[in-house]
Amino acid sequence: MNSARDTATSAGIGLGSAIAVAISWSLHQSIVWAIVHGFFGWLYVIYYAFTRPGGLSG
Numbered sequence: 001m002n003s004a005r006d007t008a009t010s011a012g013i014g015l016g017s018a019i020a021v022a023i024s025w026s027l028h029q030s031i032v033w034a035i036v037h038g039f040f041g042w043l044y045v046i047y048y049a050f051t052r053p054g055g056l057s058g
Helices: 002-028 031-040 042-051
Strands: none
Touching: 002 031, 002 042, 031 042
């Protein structure tokens, strides 16, 4: 059971980083910013969702 949780966790981290890099690249077209945002992963995705019109905050 522990290995299943580890697999899901590593997949989630990878997905968050991929989404962050895609968002960052579409906004900035910068490799440096894409790397920085990919490092922070889900934190950047959540930040983006709260700060953009039509995001989580309405």
